[in-house]
Amino acid sequence: MKEVCYIDLVSFIKELGFPIALTFYLLVRIETKLDKITELLQILTEKKDKP
Numbered sequence: 001m002k003e004v005c006y007i008d009l010v011s012f013i014k015e016l017g018f019p020i021a022l023t024f025y026l027l028v029r030i031e032t033k034l035d036k037i038t039e040l041l042q043i044l045t046e047k048k049d050k051p
Contacts, residue, residue: 012024
């Protein structure tokens with residue numbers, strides 16, 4: 001997972017506003033979880049397809 005520097009985060013909030021910064025943060029977190037779910041679904045599909 002990518003680390004975001006605290007100073008960069010504060011400047012991001014100052015420039016764009018808290019709601020936009022929060023949305024961006026949540027989207028990044030959800031993206032990593034969706035990648036993991038996709039990976040697990042592919043594994044399950046492969047196991048299901050094997051006789």
